[in-house]
Amino acid sequence: MTAVYPSLRTHPADDPSCPALWDALREVTDPEIPISVVDMGLIVDLKQRDGVVNVKLTFTALGCPAMDFIMDDIRERLLREPGVRSVRIEVVWDPVWSKERLSEEGIELMRTWGISA
Numbered sequence: 001m002t003a004v005y006p007s008l009r010t011h012p013a014d015d016p017s018c019p020a021l022w023d024a025l026r027e028v029t030d031p032e033i034p035i036s037v038v039d040m041g042l043i044v045d046l047k048q049r050d051g052v053v054n055v056k057l058t059f060t061a062l063g064c065p066a067m068d069f070i071m072d073d074i075r076e077r078l079l080r081e082p083g084v085r086s087v088r089i090e091v092v093w094d095p096v097w098s099k100e101r102l103s104e105e106g107i108e109l110m111r112t113w114g115i116s117a
Contacts, residue, residue, distance in 0.1 A: 002104050005038050007110035018048050024081050028073045031066045035109045037074065041101025044092055053078050054094045067091070 004010075006017040013020060025043060026036040032038035037043055037057075055074060059067060068110035076085045095101075099117055102110065 002107060003041055003101050005043070005103060018046050018053075021046055021048060021053060021078060021081060021084075024077055025074060028077050028094065031069050032112055033115070034111070035106055036068060039103040039105065039106030039109065041097060042070070043102070044095065048084070051083055053081075053084055053087045055089045057089055058092055058095070058097050060097045062093070076089070 005016065006019040006022045007026075008019045008023050011017055011019040022038055022043070025046075026038045028037045029035060030037065030040055030042075033040075035097045038058075038060060042060075043055065043056055044058050045054075047054045055078075057071065057074070061072075064070075071089050071091075078084050099107075103117055107117040
C-alpha cells in the first residue's frame with residue numbers, strides 16, 4: 001500500500017494539514033534521484049503555526065550524503081511561501097523509512113529510473 005499526502009488538489013487551502021506547504025515541498029527533489037521529498041516519503045509531519053513551520057523529516061539511510069542539501073532546500077522552499085517566517089526541521093528515525101512511504105507518483109518515478117519500488 002502506498003502513502004497519500006495532502007495537496008491542494010485533494011484538500012481545501014485552509015485544511016490544518018497544510019496542503020499548500022506539502023505542494024511546495026513537491027518542488028524539492030532528492031539530489032540523487034529526481035523525485036520529490038514528498039513522493040519519496042521523507043516528510044513525516046508538517047505543521048504551521050504563527051508563521052513557523054515545523055517539519056519532521058526522515059531519510060532512507062542514516063548515512064545519507066544528501067541530508068544537509070535536502071534540509072537546506074526544504075528550508076529555502078518553505079520560506080518562499082506566504083506567511084512563513086521560520087522553518088524548523090527535526091530529523092526523526094521513527095517511523096523508519098520503507099517503500100510503503102512512497103506515493104503512487106514516487107513508485108512510478110522510481111520504476112522509470114530502474115529502481116525497484
